[in-house]
Amino acid sequence: MAPDVTTGALGGSLQRFLRWDVLVGVLLVFVFAGGLTGSPQFGNIDNLSFALGDLGEIALIALAMTLLVVAAEVDLSVASVLGLSSALVGNLWDAGWAIETIIPLVVVVGALCGLVNGLLVTRLGLPSLAVTIGTMALYRGLAYVVLGDRAVAGFPQQFTDLAVNDVPGTFIPYPVMLFVALAAVTGVVLHATGFGRSLFAIGAQVEAAHFAGIRVKRIKLILFVVASVVAAFAGVIYTFRYGSARADNGSGLEMAVIAAVLLGGVDFDGGKGTLGGVIAGVLLIGLLRNLLMLNDVSTEIQSIVTGLLLVISVITPRLVAAVRQRRRTPTLTTQPTPEG
């Protein structure tokens, strides 16, 4: 798609405007402005802080998921890894372990989960959709083995505060700050390094990427490990934020993550997308939901609105491409047809 941009300044900016990720950004600005003017509670610092904090885990995992989807893979097991991590935190804390020991251990368990996903996909050549549907059930099952039906609470305040409180002087909770830092790193890696470019290459044409010397399997393996590590750490944050460790924590969260990634304009077939779009997508889903809730819009309508947005996000880029295609074909024979 990059060579297209040589069509002059006007065509370039028009095309940029037609890019879905930019549209999502514009939509986000509209929702935000609409919220500030239309709802007295929306702009409240406490509310914004909560709305952002509530997105923390989804946003963090969405970063890693973006890399995977760009490389034409997907990981449906992330929420189960989050649940397994939460269950482990609960079980070990209850058994008297120190939080400082539990966190690195849980992250390593996350890495192992990712390794299993990655090896099954790369070594056995299985489709990641199928593999991670399986491990989604597997890791969730393990979570129940670890903690059973119990809920563990009573975590130390200095840690639960870290998951909930704002960075002093701002309305940004600590986990969101972590997200901002990691988003910056991910953005640079994806859009400004050779590694990032190789992800797009893998997603666009995996064979070409292979013959261009890109170590496709190793890179994919790394991406799966990264996704699970992030999910495991998100599980720690989730547990402290709610102050309750349970095996069913975060169930269904993978759908929210993938929805945000797709809404952000990343092509599910891989090879196309921007991290900026994904960040806008995450914020759009979260802030829109918050705004609808403040206005007492029922859950059913909330889910219809998000669902419609998603469908539109999948259709629009194809539609735009089709329109562009049609417009391009007749330009070869630009005979002004006589009218009337």
Added chain:
Amino acid sequence: MFTSSRRVASAAALVGLLSLGLSACGGGTTKDSTAAQGGGGQTTGSAPASADPNAPIKEGLKIAFLPKQINNPYETIVDKAGIEAAGEYKGEAKEVGPSDASASSQVSYINTLIQQKQDAILIAANDANAVCGPLKQAMSKGIKVVAYDSDAAKDCRNLFINQASSEEIGRSQVKMLSDQIGGKGEIAILSATANATNQNAWIEFMKDELGKPEYKDLKLVKVAYGDDDDQKSFQETQGLLQAYPDLKGIISPTTVGISAASRYISGSKYKGKVAVTGLGTPNQMREYVKNGTVKEFALWNPKDLGYLASFSAAALASGRITGAEGEKFTAGKLGEFTIGKDGEIILGPPFTFNAENIDEFDF
């Protein structure tokens, strides 16, 4: 795959070393070290303002019901009665809530209600602790918090409206089933979700009751969980009867579970042989009581629960009560109630429904 097994092994070894090293430091934050410091969660608790029993109920109080999930028929009855009760004291009440009964989804709604500056939040907690932080925040902003149906942790709410004492419910269900099956044989419990605070409290008392000598011939073989999902409860019932062919009775202390269990049994060869009892609503159970599948079951009146919860929230928000033990207040047509230990108010003893009286009720 095998080439990397060495890498996996070394990673595992690394974990071992890492955790060993960290725990050797001994300076970590453990459950014990936190307990020694006097517990992680300090009670913020609002300042114990003194109650003024003669304070008038304020007009225009904003009251919000936050059920475990919306579109659950039982919770709808409770909340609707509570909203209607608000009409009697000229308050504005509403019901909001998530479509799934998960712990985390209630939290976003609490935030919304705080922002909307409600006078009182009434919550049926999906997880006693997960809703705790936001509820404390609400209380620190002067919002009164009343838990009903399923309690939140004690320091995160002002009052808990208990539908009936957990002890009474648990023990009476065992007695009811024992009477139906002649005090002998294998029995099972079909519960809702495994984390539901109320279900687990009742099951504990059932187990305790079963320990008494008069129930020595009753054997509890399994506690199954139908997750308050009709289909899953139906399948769990089927599973129980297949796994335990000698099963004599099922106690299902949840409206979804008991109706699913009765539906399965009434259409199977077990009808009349396996007794079902528990907590159900008359409209759901009428058919099975009439066709003889179910002899009797119990419940409190859910309308009265919503009504009482609504009035107690109004009394709190108007300063008539503060939630301290021993305070009394009048809840409209239901009369006077006294706050018990830990801010608990008990609605009354469970009510038994059977073929004779079921037609007097429509809910």
